[in-house]
Amino acid sequence: MSQDEAVLPGGAIEGARKAGGKVNPLWTFGLLRSELLTTFRRWRTLALLAVLAAVPILVGIAVKIETGDGGSMGGGGPQGGGPAFISQITNNGLFLVFTALAATLPFFLPMAIGVIAGDAIAGEANAGTLRYLLVAPAGRSRLLLTKYATTMAFCLVATLVVAISALTVGALLFPLGELTTISGTRISFAEGLGRALLIALVVAASLIGVAALGLFVSTLTNSGIAAMATTVGLLITVQILDQIPQLHALQPYFFSHYWLSFADLMREPVYWDDLVKNLGIQGLYAAVFGSAAWARFTTRDITA
Amino acid sequence: MAPYESDDSTTAVEGVDDLPSGRRKAARYVVPVTVVGVAAATIGLVPAIADSGDPDLPKITAEQLIEKIAQSDVEQLSGTVKISTDLGLPDLGGLGAGFASGAMASGSGDGSSADPSAKLTELASGTHTLRVAMDGENKQKLSLLENASEYSLIHNGKDVWGYDSKSNEVFHGTAEEAKGGQEKEDVPATPKDFAEEALKAVDDTTSVTVDGTAQVAGRDAYRLLIKPKQSGTTVGAITVAVDAKTGMPLKFTLTPSSGGAAVIDAGFTQVSFAKPAASTFDFTPPKGAKVTEEDELEGKGGEHGAPKSEDELRKEFEKEFGKDFDKDFGMELDGPKAGDKTGKVAPEGGPEVIGEGWNSVAVFDTGGEGVPSGAEVGGEMGGFLDSLGDKVTGKFGSGTVFKTRLINALITDDGKVYVGAVDKDALVKAADSGK
Numbered sequence: 001m002s003q004d005e006a007v008l009p010g011g012a013i014e015g016a017r018k019a020g021g022k023v024n025p026l027w028t029f030g031l032l033r034s035e036l037l038t039t040f041r042r043w044r045t046l047a048l049l050a051v052l053a054a055v056p057i058l059v060g061i062a063v064k065i066e067t068g069d070g071g072s073m074g075g076g077g078p079q080g081g082g083p084a085f086i087s088q089i090t091n092n093g094l095f096l097v098f099t100a101l102a103a104t105l106p107f108f109l110p111m112a113i114g115v116i117a118g119d120a121i122a123g124e125a126n127a128g129t130l131r132y133l134l135v136a137p138a139g140r141s142r143l144l145l146t147k148y149a150t151t152m153a154f155c156l157v158a159t160l161v162v163a164i165s166a167l168t169v170g171a172l173l174f175p176l177g178e179l180t181t182i183s184g185t186r187i188s189f190a191e192g193l194g195r196a197l198l199i200a201l202v203v204a205a206s207l208i209g210v211a212a213l214g215l216f217v218s219t220l221t222n223s224g225i226a227a228m229a230t231t232v233g234l235l236i237t238v239q240i241l242d243q244i245p246q247l248h249a250l251q252p253y254f255f256s257h258y259w260l261s262f263a264d265l266m267r268e269p270v271y272w273d274d275l276v277k278n279l280g281i282q283g284l285y286a287a288v289f290g291s292a293a294w295a296r297f298t299t300r301d302i303t304a
Numbered sequence: 305m306a307p308y309e310s311d312d313s314t315t316a317v318e319g320v321d322d323l324p325s326g327r328r329k330a331a332r333y334v335v336p337v338t339v340v341g342v343a344a345a346t347i348g349l350v351p352a353i354a355d356s357g358d359p360d361l362p363k364i365t366a367e368q369l370i371e372k373i374a375q376s377d378v379e380q381l382s383g384t385v386k387i388s389t390d391l392g393l394p395d396l397g398g399l400g401a402g403f404a405s406g407a408m409a410s411g412s413g414d415g416s417s418a419d420p421s422a423k424l425t426e427l428a429s430g431t432h433t434l435r436v437a438m439d440g441e442n443k444q445k446l447s448l449l450e451n452a453s454e455y456s457l458i459h460n461g462k463d464v465w466g467y468d469s470k471s472n473e474v475f476h477g478t479a480e481e482a483k484g485g486q487e488k489e490d491v492p493a494t495p496k497d498f499a500e501e502a503l504k505a506v507d508d509t510t511s512v513t514v515d516g517t518a519q520v521a522g523r524d525a526y527r528l529l530i531k532p533k534q535s536g537t538t539v540g541a542i543t544v545a546v547d548a549k550t551g552m553p554l555k556f557t558l559t560p561s562s563g564g565a566a567v568i569d570a571g572f573t574q575v576s577f578a579k580p581a582a583s584t585f586d587f588t589p590p591k592g593a594k595v596t597e598e599d600e601l602e603g604k605g606g607e608h609g610a611p612k613s614e615d616e617l618r619k620e621f622e623k624e625f626g627k628d629f630d631k632d633f634g635m636e637l638d639g640p641k642a643g644d645k646t647g648k649v650a651p652e653g654g655p656e657v658i659g660e661g662w663n664s665v666a667v668f669d670t671g672g673e674g675v676p677s678g679a680e681v682g683g684e685m686g687g688f689l690d691s692l693g694d695k696v697t698g699k700f701g702s703g704t705v706f707k708t709r710l711i712n713a714l715i716t717d718d719g720k721v722y723v724g725a726v727d728k729d730a731l732v733k734a735a736d737s738g739k
Contacts, residue, residue, distance in 0.1 A: 084452030091592035180590035182469035263452035
């Protein structure tokens, strides 16, 4: 980043002093705060979060209606369909959190991230506000970092919205209490809550890769829509490729390949192998596409 | 044109870097490329570096190693096992699994029930991760890890629980506390049995050697190489990695004589000989779970995919949990041969056996008509049937050979079935001699 400071227009730093009256690190924080506020105040963002919050409500009500007559869910035998953990919801509302996350992680969550990340740079360029952001003395690297941090914050918020909505619906519609791990052992409700929080964090971390990919795409174009569409398109493509058995040699390197490994946290003892691989892959994607986005954004001609 | 001006000024200041803009741009892209390169190198090299060091262990003879296995008294253990099975079965889902399970069931000398538990027969193809834990005779647990679900088989005292977390169904059976004597006689289940059997086999049709050392699940191990001396068998070699400290077999690999990938590769990826937590073996059916008691199940004949019969379950359980888990798994798959290699006569009611050693072939008389040929069935199904097997003729008449990479079966038109880990010619020879 020091390199970038050197790159800054000489007068800009003066401007920062004048404008903020503060030193640079705090100024970055201010930039992040304003970015966060802009992002989370947008109707688009709120609508996305509302859709995400609706998923567990729908799942919860559907399960409640389905099992209202005393029947049990997933009675179709061991091959019973539906997202993971769905058969346990009626016995413990906490499982709705896991089911909702398992249901939203493949598409809803990454799609929302794709929209936010794709919009990050390209959206500003599209609206013609990017150059004004760059006139401010933040520097391109710092602006990019801020954008990425905002996207990650959205990952976390989106996941938590799903989890909290699911927990609320689960608590309202179903009993809570001690729960059985998928290994058959029992854990207390408090530990279950702890694991639910851990799972939400892991799910949020699973989205780091998509966020970096979306940010990179976003630096390539001046059209916000194009960036969002490309990111979501890539997401769907990768998900489809992940289902093709002939590509099994490549699949471990897809960002979505280990997504559902968060369920391993519900094993006793926890099975860490795939979780670690998942986080490693996300880190790798963040490094590769983050640096590619930086290379592109800091060298590109900003024309809008 | 204000924006362009500001842009220009930025460019101008950036130009202070002394580098032509093209080269500077290129230089920045070096970063992501480097990251990719480093990542690729790490992924490629780290396992290679980690694998390179075969541990230095004192030299040992095959007899000493077998003795070591025999003396192994591992009572407490927990670990993760990865099993890859590649029988070369056509991927037909249930049909393929059914065929394999048939072979497995008959192999273990249990001709009666040809529908073993669906869960454990899944192991017959693909790669699976299992978790095992044991604490003495009366506490064992075996879990089959699936996507976001798990199938657990828990033996604690006199209870045997099967729990399928995906469907939230529970199976409950009982076991006598001091149990298992009978079934253990059928197949060599303890390391001691195995070692004795293996020793007998050394002079006969098999060569047993120590083939260096290896690292398995972070532990130093000797590699015991078992090779058939006869030709005609589909078994190329069996390698068993034996823990140098405890004498516990850690990895079992069976390669076919036709070459290529291992047919069975089962080994610990992580193992600990500490006492597992007692809670591991505790099980109470979760609220709302559908519990099937073994008595009900006998009546209904196991309508769910859950374990079919308690007997079967226990058998599988015993086998999976024989102290030498890995070898047992092998025995299960190449049962007829493994049993006979050691000169054991098949139990009463079991199949008749032709040939000896690795080339022995088990014969069943189904009394039926054999497999209908494609022409009889007609249509698409007929073509499908024909594509599965090769037609053969010989002194015995004619029949169809069904092939996998390890076990081949000849079903004659008069309803006899010849099964063995031998090639097609050997099957025909066996059928001829049986006539």
